[in-house]
Amino acid sequence: MPTAPAPGTTVTIEAVLAGRLVRPLFQPIVELSARTVVGLEALARGPAGSALEFPDRLFAAGAAAGRLGELDMLCFERALEGAMAAPVAPPLLFANGEPAVMDQPLSPRLMELFASGPSFRTILEYTERALPSVPGSLLRLAGQIQLGGNGVALDDVGVDPMSLAFLPVLEPEVIKLDMSLVRDPHAAHSRTVAAVVRAEAQRTGALVIAEGIETEDDLVTARELGAHWGQGWLFGRPGPLDVATHRYDPAAASALRPPRPGFHQPPGTPFEVASARAPRQPGTAAGIAAALDRVRDIAASDDAAVIVASTADLPVPLHELAGRARSTIVLDRPVPGEVAVAVIGPGYGHAVCIRSAGGPELVIVDDLPTVAAVSRVLLNRHTRG
Known part of the structure; x- marks a missing residue:
């Protein structure tokens, strides 16, 4: 297991990578009617108390050192390791992918973890920043994920209208509504996004998650926007799995559309x-x-x-x-x-x-x-x- 540095110790990105010092925290994703936990989203943190503890500085340091790809892969590895080591595994594990390095191959450690047969399905989240920058790599990685029986999610939908344009191209298993829609559901933009997402979900069978649910009113709004599932402080803040007492829905993984190997690489011209x-x-x-x-x-x-x-x-x-x-x-x-x-x-x-x-x-x-x-x-x- 990685050993945390002593408080006050200066930590470099090189030390984080060499010591595998990324800590995964997990936030529950719940079914909005029964409030059972359907999955966990893994969120990366650097060594506690260090300048690299929070993700903005951690990933900025990785980019500045030219090692963003290694850092992104390490975060994915640590998320899988944490979920696999939990006393009770979640039905679904959501993990984020960094758009700037989506063209890199999967690491040997990550392939080893997937080959060991986790009991849960992994959902790789893309942010809309990946759409114009690495569209070909995004589709190729989606194909790899599907081959392993896992799925993809499009995150932050609603921040940029371009994410709506790419929805039918990616056809993700999960569509995640940005929290800004929950905060201002009656804005014209929010209504347009909700209508397009609702139609896409009905057409493809995708599940819709609303982010940023903090109050009971937010929960009502999320359901009005068409969300089936949700996440936010109302249901739990990010934390370590060894102290979590989640009541998982064992049928959650089967609620998602089955994987479709080859869908993202159609044959022909x-x-x-x-x-x-x-x-x-x-x-x-x-x-x-x-x-x-x-x-x-x-x-x-x-x-x-x-x-x-x-x-x-x-x-x-x-x-x-x-x-x-x-x-x-x-x-x-x-x-x-x-x-x-x-x-x-x-x-x-x-x-x-x-x-x-x-x-x-x-x-x-x-x-x-x-x-x-x-x-x-x-x-x-x-x-x-």
């Missing part, structure tokens, strides 16, 4: 995925121009939209096509013989796929699940972080 669900048409110059005009009109009307393009070599300049889109992602590995562009926003999607072989063919898709599938194919060819 963008054109093949689109044409399997929508009709092909001749790729005339006029037809292609009209289809791209539609993309441009959508992007011009919504600053929450995200555009994913297979190449910058489009009949319309990309900067014109992008309009007011919040993020534009251009692949660094284009699909040979194809041009594809998808625009996806809160609750909607539109994609144009063109194939040049054998005479230009065009497929136009407005169905959100299909546009999301086309986007997944595209983003899996994006390697830049």
Whole structure:
């Protein structure tokens, strides 16, 4: 077991990593009707009483030393070790992933822990900061997690409208509403987020968690926002597991959608995925121009939209096509013989796929699940972080 330094001792990030001095604390996540504990979220802390005790300084020190990846992996390892050593294991363990290092491979220790067969399902939480920065790595890591029978969650939904655009692309098992929605549920933004999340949860079977529940009124608000589960000080503050007396719901893990290995890495090209669900048409110059005009009109009307393009070599300049889109992602590995562009926003999607072989063919898709599938194919060819 890691040995804590004496109080007042100066602790460096190198010492934290060498001594495995990250401490996991655990906060309960509860079912809002029965208030039974369905899982725990692991939160990382450095050595108690040191300058690196709290996560903001701990992760800042890791980033400054160029060792953020090691620190993030250590936090994940310590969370699993803590949950596995508990007298009674939780049904679900939620652990956070640092967006800046999501392209790193799993550590040998982490693979060893997963191979030992934990009795609980692990849910890896992504924050929306990961969405524009490492979308390809995010989907590849989601695929790895699913292979092990575990799941993913999208955290802090509602802080940035872009998280709503990526919801159908990631299709997480869990959607976590940011606490700002609970604090101001009647704001127009909060109502929009709740409506989009509710529709996505109904479509995909995702469970919705509200964060920041501190009072009984917050609990009522969380349920009105569509949350099934929740977490916050009303139910318990983060603490060590050796003093916890949680009443776990043994059926909690089965309440989550079963894992779907391969879902985040669909086979085929963008054109093949689109044409399997929508009709092909001749790729005339006029037809292609009209289809791209539609993309441009959508992007011009919504600053929450995200555009994913297979190449910058489009009949319309990309900067014109992008309009007011919040993020534009251009692949660094284009699909040979194809041009594809998808625009996806809160609750909607539109994609144009063109194939040049054998005479230009065009497929136009407005169905959100299909546009999301086309986007997944595209983003899996994006390697830049």
